[in-house]
Amino acid sequence: MPRFLCRQCGARFPDAPTPPPGCPICLDERQYVRWGGQDWLTPDELAADHHIVCAPDHGVLGLRIQPAFAIDQRALLVEAQEGNLLWDCIGLVTQAALDTIRARGKIIGIAISHPHYYTAMAEWAQALDVPVHLHADDRAWVTEPDPAIRHWDGEALKLGPSLTLLRCGGHFAGATVLHHAAGVGALYTGDVLQVTADRRHVSVLYSYPNMIPVNAATIRRIAAILEPYAFDKVYGAFEGRVIAGGAKAALERSFERYLAAIA
Template identity: 80%
Template sequence: MPRFLCRQCGARYPEAAAPPPGCPICLDERQFVRWGGQEWLEVEDLAKSHKIICREDHGVLGLRIAPAFAIDQRALLVEASEGNLLWDCIGLVTREAIEAIRARGPVIGIAISHPHYYTAMAEWAKALGVPVHVHADDRVWVTEPDLAIEHWDGEALKLGPSLTLLRCGGHFAGATVLHHSEGDGALYCGDVLQVTQDRAHVSVLYSYPNMIPVNAAAIRRIAAILDPYPFARVYGAFEGRVIPADAKTALERSFARYLAAIA
């Protein structure tokens, strides 16, 4: 039987004779159903019309689907001394992409920032032979359950000496960022913190397409969680959305601006 994925968000579903009546992720107020109505694509058909582009962005290998598909986020390969981590996920898995990842060294796992980027995480985990780490607060949004998915609890999870997952919340209850401490430090945030077009700030919204903000308490909580962690760069969900230097100060400036705007 075919496996179906949502054209709007890229969420994948188990084998079935017919797709679900609707995609729960798109029916949620943080996302949206296509203006023409719910549309489905069989997983096997995506590879016939799309490919994965692997491209360096400020020293980090990014993988995205071309032509643009669904939300158009990228996955990032975080290279660490304890082993590499695939950060966030895309809805297509190809042999060429797996080879490009393996060429950079051993992979110890996959970590996902929030449910909009779960997509093909189960297939990526199988292809790389590693677990995928998802916060337990977002367990309900997993559309393609798999034994490789490990749900973690709490506010932080150490994946190695230099890799730490931090639950920020805001966008989703379990919304997570990744801190990499090696060198001058980097923060990988998906769009839990959205790097803005000027690439000098971030913003935080409960919903980006429907423009629903988070409140002051959420911003203060995120700022307090990140405060102990040094980092010079921030890598966002989309190609080119990187704050390449002095990112810690940029985030502090962004949070102050946000709080002033909603006061």
């Protein structure tokens, strides 16, 4: 029996003779159902005409499906002294991509910012033989359960001396960012904090496609969570969406601008 992927968002579901009646990720108000109606494909169908491009982006290896598929986010390989971490996830697994990741050194796990990027996490975890770290507040959004998934509680999870997951909330209850403390520090945000087109700011929305903002209390909470951490770069969910310097000040400006706009 095949596993089915939602063509609109990339969510993947367990083996079944037929696809689900609908994708819960797309039916939620943060996403949307494909304009032509719910549509599915199998991993083999995706692999038949898509591949993974592995390319550096401001010093970090990114993995992206091409031609673009679903939301078109990329995964990032965060290379740390304690071992490498695959940040966020994509819906296709290939041997070439696995070989590229393994060639960079030991991988200690996968961590994902929020449910829109869960997609083929179970297959990635099995292929790399590592756990997947997800915040427990988003447990209900897992569409393909797997023993490799580890749900963590609380506001922060240390994965090693330099790697810390931080629950920011906002986009989802368990929306998470990753802080890497090496060098000047970097923050990996998916689109929990969306790097804007000018690459000098971020924004925070409950829904990006439906343009639903978060409130002032949420912005202040996120700012307070990030304040103790040093970082000079922010890596967003999409290729090229990187604040390459002065990122700490850029986030402070962004939060001030957001609060002024909704006041």
